[in-house]
Amino acid sequence: MSIKTVSRVVNNEVSVSPATRTRVKRSISELDYVLDTRARALKSGVPDAVGVLVDTIADPFFSSLVGAIEDRALEDGLSVIFASTGFDSDRERDQLLRLTGQRVRGIILAPVAQDHSYLGRYRSTMPVVMIDRRTEGFDSVVVDDEKATRGAIEGFISRGHTRIAFVGRDERFSTVIQRAHGYDQVLIKHNIEVDPAMSPPSAAETDSAKSVTTMLLSLPQPPTAIFAANPRSGMGVVEALHGLNRTDVALISFGDFSLAGALKPGVTCIGQDPHRIGVAALERLTQLMDSPETAPEEILIETELLQRGSGELLPPRGSKG
């Protein structure tokens, strides 16, 4: 019984006599033998893991996403090597190099850095699919930030709002920039003044959203509706609104968050399905692993407006508009 025969049994190859097969299998379980998949990958040249690199796993959006990727990867017998960038370009680069060193089969990345040209040399053997944010020249799985935002703002306007604030205008996130752009577009289209005071620059984080909201409501002409640029901002706006007993102010948040439906009124959110995004990214990655020469593609995942009450509030009577 040679080493090669064992290999054949382990890989379920056909040309092994039933008797030998049984004998090998018995030894395997007696010895608790476990095949070393790294050595297999080293020899065969086909890695058995994919790398996933996101901002931070503490973000519910990304944690759901990673969960979906893992489930899908398991079906293909792939392991998931997880890493995070912490929003830091240098760290992103380090992590990318580490993943390269692990010879992962491909990488799913939420990009932070602007320039990913240094990935070029590896892309033929190790494809990269961007998620959440697109990058020129790479495949990406994203949602239409601008369009979804336009829809939300149009909704406000159709209900009579004209003082509409945008909270969380954070220039560091390309997604947020696009959402802000959508917001601007719609106001202009409806001949509503784009008042900078209504969309002050600020970090798209819970705390700053909270203070920005408080500030907005103390303005001489406060907003009657607020659009939150991302879930963290949304939660901050909620905290402020509830703290000030101003739940009469309309609110739509980009990105769902837990308990959004439990609040009164329920918080209307633009939902992006992390599960679909994750699965689409991994499937695209699999395609690229099979045919690396495919031209980069942008895969759009539909968003859904989760109407729960806060987004459907009308402006108070007598408010200008």
Add this chain to the structure above:
Amino acid sequence: MSIKTVSRVVNNEVSVSPATRTRVKRSISELDYVLDTRARALKSGVPDAVGVLVDTIADPFFSSLVGAIEDRALEDGLSVIFASTGFDSDRERDQLLRLTGQRVRGIILAPVAQDHSYLGRYRSTMPVVMIDRRTEGFDSVVVDDEKATRGAIEGFISRGHTRIAFVGRDERFSTVIQRAHGYDQVLIKHNIEVDPAMSPPSAAETDSAKSVTTMLLSLPQPPTAIFAANPRSGMGVVEALHGLNRTDVALISFGDFSLAGALKPGVTCIGQDPHRIGVAALERLTQLMDSPETAPEEILIETELLQRGSGELLPPRGSKG
């Protein structure tokens, strides 16, 4: 310039002349050479990854935990191979075998199955540290569920509550069983009847907690205080309480959740710090990797009562008690 010299440069070994070193480094960057860490691990026998296996990454507790582990692992130059059990014993076993096949250096596991004896053979080379739930014969990093719960229930009683409900009594989770045990203990100690109607068995999930709460409040003698067995239950109780406008009912939830502080009243939670748990687990794992023969240890992480209002509510006047 031999392959060995390159190896020396890559590993920052001393015995290389500066000139050679420079020359090698230049070639490395010109060729975009990246060391294959799998091959290195194969040869050296020292794996460069740890495995993390939790229920589901979608749970904020675990996602924070995994994030903390990853940060800490990065400091040691370790990669994190992530996997989830989905609460399923068979899947747990499969995943564990997969991680073994990857020859990870050690595993951090939130155990689901009762019997982990099949890990025995590997433990000498691949230590295992349990998190969240303890397992006989294994190292574990946990919180004192019973004690923390006792403290919360004592708090209710000291404020005059006698009708105290326990929502989310789910026999599948050993942690929840211990919390329920702590609850029982305190009631008995204070000669309060342990009414089964006040702690009905149910899944420790948001939806069932919501319906159980609704049911409890419709009882002839409804509870004046509720203890939620875990964050998901806590959110369910919140949804019910807010839906029924019964925010006068006191509530303490085991495990913090987002927006808990934004609600009115803020939800008092027993906070368990996922960051500390994760770091402690990885550090213990590192110890075990160095000295595998150490006797199993139980590491207790302190909890913190986050008083935000809901846990400090008094029973209504005239309520019996």
Add this chain to the structure above:
DNA sequence: TTGAAAGCGCTACCAG
């Protein structure tokens, strides 16, 4: 300071 050779555990290729 540098290099040659062996071998980690596996599979591809070719023989028997």
Add this chain to the structure above:
DNA sequence: CTGGTAGCGCTTTCAA
């Protein structure tokens, strides 16, 4: 149906 041999990319040991 079964087995030997070579070699994946690296490090270790010993020698120059």
